[in-house]
Amino acid sequence: MWGILRQRGIDGGGLSLRRTRSASVSARSYAAGSKEMTVRDALNSAIDEEMSADPKVFVMGEEVGQYQGAYKITKGLLEKYGPERVYDTPITEAGFTGIGVGAAYAGLKPVVEFMTFNFSMQAIDHIINSAAKSNYMSAGQINVPIVFRGPNGAAAGVGAQHSQCYAAWYASVPGLKVLAPYSAEDARGLLKAAIRDPDPVVFLENELLYGESFPISEEALDSSFCLPIGKAKIERQGKDVTIVTFSKMVGFALKAAEKLAEEGISAEVINLRSIRPLDRATINASVRKTSRLVTVEEGFPQHGVCAEICASVVEESFSYLDAPVERIAGADVPMPYAANLERLALPQVEDIVRAAKRACYRSK
Amino acid sequence: MALSRLTSRSNGISRPLSTAFGRFISTDTTPITIETSLPFTAHLCDPPSRSVESSTQELLDFFRTMALMRRMEIAADSLYKAKLIRGFCHLYDGQEAVAIGMEAVITKKDAIITAYRDHCIFLGRGGSLYEVFAELMGRQDGCSKGKGGSMHFYKKDSSFYGGHGIVGAQVPLGCGIAFAQKYVKEEAVTFAMYGDGAANQGQLFEALNISALWDLPSILVCENNHYGMGTAEWRAAKSPSYYKRGDYVPGLKVDGMDAFAVKQACKFAKEHALKNGPIILEMDTYRYHGHSMSDPGSTYRTRDEISGVRQERDPIERIKKLVLSHDLATEKELKDMEKEIRKEVDDAIAKAKDCSMPEPSELFTNVYVKGFGTKSFGADRKEVKAALP
Numbered sequence: 001m002w003g004i005l006r007q008r009g010i011d012g013g014g015l016s017l018r019r020t021r022s023a024s025v026s027a028r029s030y031a032a033g034s035k036e037m038t039v040r041d042a043l044n045s046a047i048d049e050e051m052s053a054d055p056k057v058f059v060m061g062e063e064v065g066q067y068q069g070a071y072k073i074t075k076g077l078l079e080k081y082g083p084e085r086v087y088d089t090p091i092t093e094a095g096f097t098g099i100g101v102g103a104a105y106a107g108l109k110p111v112v113e114f115m116t117f118n119f120s121m122q123a124i125d126h127i128i129n130s131a132a133k134s135n136y137m138s139a140g141q142i143n144v145p146i147v148f149r150g151p152n153g154a155a156a157g158v159g160a161q162h163s164q165c166y167a168a169w170y171a172s173v174p175g176l177k178v179l180a181p182y183s184a185e186d187a188r189g190l191l192k193a194a195i196r197d198p199d200p201v202v203f204l205e206n207e208l209l210y211g212e213s214f215p216i217s218e219e220a221l222d223s224s225f226c227l228p229i230g231k232a233k234i235e236r237q238g239k240d241v242t243i244v245t246f247s248k249m250v251g252f253a254l255k256a257a258e259k260l261a262e263e264g265i266s267a268e269v270i271n272l273r274s275i276r277p278l279d280r281a282t283i284n285a286s287v288r289k290t291s292r293l294v295t296v297e298e299g300f301p302q303h304g305v306c307a308e309i310c311a312s313v314v315e316e317s318f319s320y321l322d323a324p325v326e327r328i329a330g331a332d333v334p335m336p337y338a339a340n341l342e343r344l345a346l347p348q349v350e351d352i353v354r355a356a357k358r359a360c361y362r363s364k
Numbered sequence: 365m366a367l368s369r370l371t372s373r374s375n376g377i378s379r380p381l382s383t384a385f386g387r388f389i390s391t392d393t394t395p396i397t398i399e400t401s402l403p404f405t406a407h408l409c410d411p412p413s414r415s416v417e418s419s420t421q422e423l424l425d426f427f428r429t430m431a432l433m434r435r436m437e438i439a440a441d442s443l444y445k446a447k448l449i450r451g452f453c454h455l456y457d458g459q460e461a462v463a464i465g466m467e468a469v470i471t472k473k474d475a476i477i478t479a480y481r482d483h484c485i486f487l488g489r490g491g492s493l494y495e496v497f498a499e500l501m502g503r504q505d506g507c508s509k510g511k512g513g514s515m516h517f518y519k520k521d522s523s524f525y526g527g528h529g530i531v532g533a534q535v536p537l538g539c540g541i542a543f544a545q546k547y548v549k550e551e552a553v554t555f556a557m558y559g560d561g562a563a564n565q566g567q568l569f570e571a572l573n574i575s576a577l578w579d580l581p582s583i584l585v586c587e588n589n590h591y592g593m594g595t596a597e598w599r600a601a602k603s604p605s606y607y608k609r610g611d612y613v614p615g616l617k618v619d620g621m622d623a624f625a626v627k628q629a630c631k632f633a634k635e636h637a638l639k640n641g642p643i644i645l646e647m648d649t650y651r652y653h654g655h656s657m658s659d660p661g662s663t664y665r666t667r668d669e670i671s672g673v674r675q676e677r678d679p680i681e682r683i684k685k686l687v688l689s690h691d692l693a694t695e696k697e698l699k700d701m702e703k704e705i706r707k708e709v710d711d712a713i714a715k716a717k718d719c720s721m722p723e724p725s726e727l728f729t730n731v732y733v734k735g736f737g738t739k740s741f742g743a744d745r746k747e748v749k750a751a752l753p
Contacts, residue, residue: 067594067664090564090600091531091592119530157450157502159513161529301741331748332740333731337513338502339450340721344742351744358746 035221040210042187043073043149047111049223050195051081054109057195060087060100061113061150070115071151071210097123097148101130104146104200111195114150117166117204131200132175147194149203152180153247153298154335154346156208163335165299167246170202171276171308177229178275180204182250184214186273189227197229204275206248230277234286238268241356242286244309245296246272249347253296256352265360275305283309284317291322292359296352301329326355393419396690400625401682407607409614409643412632416624420692422468426623427683430460431702433484434680435709436493437653440483440500443713444657449500452529453514454481455653458621461679462587462647463488465626466555470634473550475523477538478557480515481587481651482527485557489522493712503719510722511730523552532565534558535584539571539642542582553581553637555630561592563606572642576613579641583633584610586646587620593655594664607646614640620647621677650677728752 037045051057063070065078065088078086089096093114100110114120120127131144153165171178177199181187187205194201219225235250236257243253250271257267268286272279287293293313295306310325331345396418404411437457443449456463459481466476467488478485483496491507499506500514507517508527516527525541528534538556545552562568563586575582586606590597597604607615614636618629629645636643650673654661661670687693693701728740728750735752742748 063594066599070593088595088599090595091561092564092566094566095564122530122532155451157513158452159515159529160511161515162452301745326746328744329741331727331742333727336511336722336727337451337499337508337516338504338510338722338726340502340724341511341727344724344727344748347743351747354744354747 034215034217036213037184037188037216037221038211038213039181039184039187039205040071040073042184042216043191043205043210044075044077046188046191047074047195048077048080050192051077051085053223054195056107057109057111058085058087058103059111059113060089060096062089062091062115064088064113069113071207073205073210074113093119093122094126097126098130100146101126101144101200104131104144105134105142109145109147109195111147111149114148116155116162116207117150117152118162118164120148120150120166127170127176127200127202128173132173134175135199136175143198144200145198147191147197147201147203149191149194150205151207151210152204153206154330154342157337157339157342158335159337160334165204165297165330166202167204167275167297168299168304168308170204171278171305172303173276175200176276177201178204179229180246180272180275182209182235182247182271182273184216185220186227186233186271188216188220189225190229190273193226193229196226201229204247209248209251212251227273230274230279232279232282233271233273234268234282235271236267236269238266238290240266240290241292241294241359242268242270242283242290243294243296243352243356244270244272244283244286246275246305247298249296249298252347252349253352255349256356259349259353260356263357263362265356265362267356272305278308278312280312280316284313287313287317288320291320292356293321294326294328294352294355294359296328296347298330298346301327301332304329323359323361326359328352328355393421395419396423398423398624398686400619400628401622402619402625404625404629405607405617407610407615407617407644408612409616409636411616412628414628416628418624418627420690423683423687423690424692426464426468427680427687427698428701428705429488430464430623430680430683432493432705432708433457433460433463433487435702435705436483436487436496439709439713440497441653441657443497443500448717449514449657450502451513452480453500453657454655455657456481456484456651458650458652458673458679459587459589460484461623461626461682462557462585462620462649465623466585466630468623468627469631470555471552472522473552474634475525475538475541475545475552475554476557477525477534477541477554478527479531479534479559479562480527480529481559482515482517486517486519486524486527489519489524491517491519491522491524493709494715497713497716498719501716501719502721503716504722504726505716505719509726511726532558532562532567535562535565535568536571538584539575539580539582542575542580542637543578546578546580551638553583553634555583555585557585557587559592560586560588560590560597560604560606561595561600563588563609564601572610572613572644575642576610581637582642583630583637584642584644586644587649588646589649589651591651591655591664593659596664605646607644610642610644613642613644615644615646617646617648620649621673621679621682623679623683725750
């Protein structure tokens with residue numbers, strides 16, 4: 001299957017100490033007796049552990065407490081930590097997000113949940129103007145150690161107002177960090193890193209991944225486990241074409257890689273994990289190896305994450321490219337409700353396969 | 365902004381298939397006066413009288429239409445569980461009196477805008493069962509051609525402006541429609557409906573402030589069903605007296621389970637709004653279902669509470685008792701009417717199931733009114749593209 005590349009944890013400036021791990025590639029992802037964990041449980045355990053470790057961490061959002069979380073991500077936290085650490089808010093994103101940012105100004109560490117990131121648009125002024133820019137405007141006096149988390153992108157049949165992907169919007173803003181986990185290990189490691197991080201982090205989950213189970217290592221289950229922010233993960237090694245993506249599309253890309261392997265094309269699949277900072281080094285190193293690039297995202301194509309990756313590769317690795325860069329993205333229309341139209345509006349595995357073959361100058 | 369042109373004004377509910385109960389009493393408009401069960405509570409205004417003018421026709425109409433709405437929502441529940449309806453589905457059963465009472469005193473030039481619990485409002489505005497079920501199942505004959513879904517029903521020709529998924533957004537929008545009505549001197553009003561959960565949204569107060577400053581004919585209707593998803597009103601609002609929350613804007617608290625109280629309040633509100641600007645109506649109502657089909661509705665309220673309301677305050681039972689006490693129909697006749705309604709709903713569902721899904725080309729329609737031939741793309745931009753007309 002795909003190799004798991006465990007990377008040495010190297011900190012960017014000023015982050016707290018991380019455990020370093022030796023780099024190793026294992027041929028199989030399953031060790032004998034290895035555990036599995038759903039993304040939901042991974043997120044829940046990450047928040048739980050960080051709340052336990054630091055009393056300044058608290059959770060805020062709609063239905064996060066008594067209801068146990070709209071998607072059960074915060075299940076059990078109110079019972080365990082009490083109403084002084086878990087706050088049910090009214091349905092007033094602008095208000096409670098502003099309050100969360102203010103609490104972060106004063107040194108607390110809020111984890112603010114948006115029931116979906118579509119609702120974050122009600123609060124976007126606070127995310128951008130109050131959180132992202134404060135450290136800069138105050139020349140370092142006011143940092144904002146806040147995490148904004150929740151499901152992002154399309155679910156199933158939820159229509160135009162509930163299906164947008166906000167990765168490109170938030171990742172274009174200096175001062176924000178934007179993370180997008182795929183697996184349970186990603187979810188745990190990245191959320192723990194986000195909560196510990198002194199800067200505002202937008203943490204983009206995916207509703208359809210919550211129930212998915214992934215193998216998880218003993219190391220990842222440890223309460224000190226953390227993944228570095230700004231480092232992508234090579235989910236599958238390959239030599240013919242590089243497929244770069246994030247979140248749910250990583251699963252699709254891996255399936256596409258399987259199909260491509262059957263036709264003799266060896267695809268390298270990169271799981272971004274971090275949209276901002278973007279791991280340009282890993283992406284470019286891979287493209288310099290394969291000479292071909294396919295980027296995939298669920299969001300709208302124009303000015304998207306894929307557009308930035310393509311620009312980066314064309315700028316830094318132009319002479320290595322043997323084919324035009326490829327973008328597979330959501331359709332350039334509001335999300336339709338009807339099932340057949342919704343399917344057409346989102347990337348499918350066959351779209352990724354087709355683009356990869358085009359990049360390899362192979363006919364359909 | 366072009367407003368819809370209506371060829372007829374009607375005070376009642378326009379129902380394409382309303383001839384069914386012609387057998388019983390067809391056009392008897394004998395006036396009846398009904399007393400509301402509870403008095404109105406007023407804020408900064410004098411409450412209207414508890415005596416509501418009605419007629420035998422209207423009483424039967426109320427029963428029939430509410431029973432139709434109830435049956436439609438219950439059927440939608442089954443369709444959702446059968447996975448024929450996907451995504452979100454927010455049901456209105458229990459709240460029918462609000463939709464019905466409002467329609468009884470307004471015209472199709474008066475506008476209504478609401479949130480996502482919109483199926484019955486759409487029906488009240490003249491939409492058909494077939495359009496409802498086709499839309500819910502994502503078929504091309506749906507009221508939004510299958511592209512909107514449960515939360516996005518619209519009927520522009522009846523001044524029904526949707527159907528909105530983001531909590532609270534519909535209120536400033538409704539005030540904007542009222543702005544347009546005043547701008548063109550239409551002598552019409554807008555009912556902007558929202559729930560107790562949305563009542564705390566800042567944008568509501570911003571829109572209310574402007575409406576009051578500019579004397580807009582906005583009527584804010586808070587359908588207080590006491591729960592914002594899983595959060596009870598006392599946990600979300602410091603002051604759950606929603607009819608008073610307008611501060612300088614007058615308000616009325618209404619028994620939202622009493623269709624006649626709703627009717628009287630809406631009549632009062634329309635007269636007020638046309639002369640004096642915004643007013644808030646708080647409808648004390650209840651939803652039997654959870655927030656949506658993904659919410660059981662029983663983790664944050666007791667089953668006793670739900671069945672208690674059903675027994676004591678069900679809006680259809682109340683009308684039924686009035687029909688019987690006024691000798692307008694017998695128990696059996698009402699049961700037969702309900703059977704007919706069931707069949708009507710089942711027929712609409714069967715027809716909707718047979719309707720085809722939208723054509724793939726519909727993916728690219730209605731992005732713009734005027735697209736200038738802009739290129740738009742599918743997931744694979746080299747495979748699927750279109751020029752927007």
